[in-house]
Amino acid sequence: MNSGAFPQKVRRVSLGAVRNPASEEAILQAAGEILEEEGYSGFTIQAVVSRAQSSKPTIYRRWRNKCSLIMAVYERGGEATLEMPDTGSLEEDLVSYLTAVWKWWTSSRAGEVLRSFVTEAQLDPASVKELREDFIPRRARLLRAIFQRAALRGDIKSGSCVDTAVALLMGISLMRLMADHAMNAGDIKNAVRIVVEGICTERERNS
Amino acid sequence: MNSGAFPQKVRRVSLGAVRNPASEEAILQAAGEILEEEGYSGFTIQAVVSRAQSSKPTIYRRWRNKCSLIMAVYERGGEATLEMPDTGSLEEDLVSYLTAVWKWWTSSRAGEVLRSFVTEAQLDPASVKELREDFIPRRARLLRAIFQRAALRGDIKSGSCVDTAVALLMGISLMRLMADHAMNAGDIKNAVRIVVEGICTERERNS
Amino acid sequence: MNSGAFPQKVRRVSLGAVRNPASEEAILQAAGEILEEEGYSGFTIQAVVSRAQSSKPTIYRRWRNKCSLIMAVYERGGEATLEMPDTGSLEEDLVSYLTAVWKWWTSSRAGEVLRSFVTEAQLDPASVKELREDFIPRRARLLRAIFQRAALRGDIKSGSCVDTAVALLMGISLMRLMADHAMNAGDIKNAVRIVVEGICTERERNS
């Protein structure tokens, strides 16, 4: 694996009148590396072009602006690999999931990518809309599923709003991320406990 | 009130070798108006200069970069006028406070200012540090005070982390703000309820 | 001819990854016009940008600073069109040449360009070096050639330094130019006479 081999002198050949998937791959790879190594402020399209040995039109043919590219980098970055914990306990599941997310964010610097995405999106109303309507709901899906399993078990108080609980946990995570203030195990535990105690039935809470 | 009288042809006189507070005032006023009217993407230093009838050096003499200026605009913007509610009920106090905050954010577009600040801060590590260590704690103070009054009343479960409760409410607000998705009364009520139920004693919760 | 048609709304098309000579041409044209119309003190890069419908990076991509640009304007400005006089008389040739130079300088305001170049060069050691090693020798070439033809005719006293004679005539011209004190026919005649009498053989002088 030549990740980090920079610059990669692998000359990609044209495939004619069809997009070369290798280009897309190289661009995302390069973009991710730059975000990891230089952070948002060092992330320029020209830097991506240079590192990927690609060109601006090739980038803009696929993503409509910097923001879309960053989002693609984030989504390629392996969130999918986060597995849904299922211990039978809502609290344990949430702690386990958030711990995994923060580990991923900090170890691979995917957190930097996410921060960059949220930041960049602010420059473009269409991207804010995408953030609101697509990106955040997609990110919420696993958390929602965890809560819904608890609901099926009858652990959730009637009248509680699961979406709000999800949003509380995502919100605190995002705020800490934007402030470059990673959540540690204790932070996660505290946050989860409040939310769980706030949304669960007596029985579950005491378990 | 001449807010909006643009450009104000009020010639500020020099005060000699001492900074003229009127300049600072005019700059903050102009910066605030631009953020309100044009949003972050229309906010340039030159635009501030033009509207305030000031100059770049005068701005950079006081604030080290755009980010610091935006922060000053936000802090001047009247958060101080938010009064601390005190109904005797934690839940009502929180709802009341958050409702006031969101009303302020949306009506005066202070929300736009805050979004701009958080965005701009990402370009400069020193500003992120300031966001983390000064700005957010300062913003948290009123919420903390509300919780602490409840604690004095004995309403908070022992072992609960008040700071985390505060962070949950600030986090969800920030996330909704960054996504340009204002919280309405129901959203606020749902969020507050979960946090209150999660942190309060049985007695208080049932009250 | 649309010189002076300002701004020319001729949209220059890109030539792909190669510099468009039309841009260079438009920039030099605009720069020359500004120097003619506004003089050195009105000559700013932004003014050139506006008039040439170009951009700062495009200018700085070609010339490393204002000084180089001004030099290019001067060299493009038609000195080449000065023809070498050849009457068989050194004195007549020199008078004729210098008269042509001063006419060019004053009528087209190329003199303003030259003054600006010499002035601007003083801000940058590299430009002074260029002035000394390239620009002045290039300017000296025609005068040298005139003297050398006289030398071939045997009109120059042995032991005389032709280069110094050239420098005397260029020097007085430059000084008068920098003092905004154009040389008239009499001035030129006087200067040429001294130099010719100082460098020529008796025979030639009396001819």
Added chain:
Amino acid sequence: MNSGAFPQKVRRVSLGAVRNPASEEAILQAAGEILEEEGYSGFTIQAVVSRAQSSKPTIYRRWRNKCSLIMAVYERGGEATLEMPDTGSLEEDLVSYLTAVWKWWTSSRAGEVLRSFVTEAQLDPASVKELREDFIPRRARLLRAIFQRAALRGDIKSGSCVDTAVALLMGISLMRLMADHAMNAGDIKNAVRIVVEGICTERERNS
């Protein structure tokens, strides 16, 4: 002598409603040192203020702009000390004088001051006028006197223009100065010889 003692912590006290000559002196001293040490590009009013422990208004009260200040520095710089040679030979006098001038220019870097003055003058029509009508004629006086002594001896051909001869020698010197190309003994000798042979009677020339 504290020239170079920088910064001089000699606190000049105000003399009340009268100009303190020590200030003028300190300013000229500081300005001269900066031109010597940093050259024209490092010469700013603020630098003079700092080194002279003075202030901008004090400078602008005496000189109407940077250019006037530089001229004052040049004139204070000791040209007066150049003594008029009088050997009885025009050629020897001229060589001796020009040699002294160039020695002064290069050793004390008064040349830098003169270059700066000519450069700065180009930014201001009034200064160019002063250069033309006052400064250059003043500089020409000694050279003129040398020629006039020769004329009294009957060495100058009738019909020759002494002013032009002076201008030729000043012009070549200025050109070489602006090009940062000091004239050495041979250069001076060559130039003087041409001018002398061009302007003198047979008898003198052969002497």
Added chain:
DNA sequence: ATGTAAGCGAGACGGTACGTCAGGTCTTGTA
């Protein structure tokens, strides 16, 4: 077998904002 159409690397281009710097004017408080 060949012409068309699209992807590709390259990099110039116009545009816009940045943050710095210098000039020259102004007003203070002190002597």
Added chain:
DNA sequence: TACAAGACCTGACGTACCGTCTCGCTTACAT
């Protein structure tokens, strides 16, 4: 009223990045 101090406005500077454009090349696919 001169002086040191330094804030102020003006406006140019040179740099950086964005997103668009056209080039010349290469290849796949339709004819």
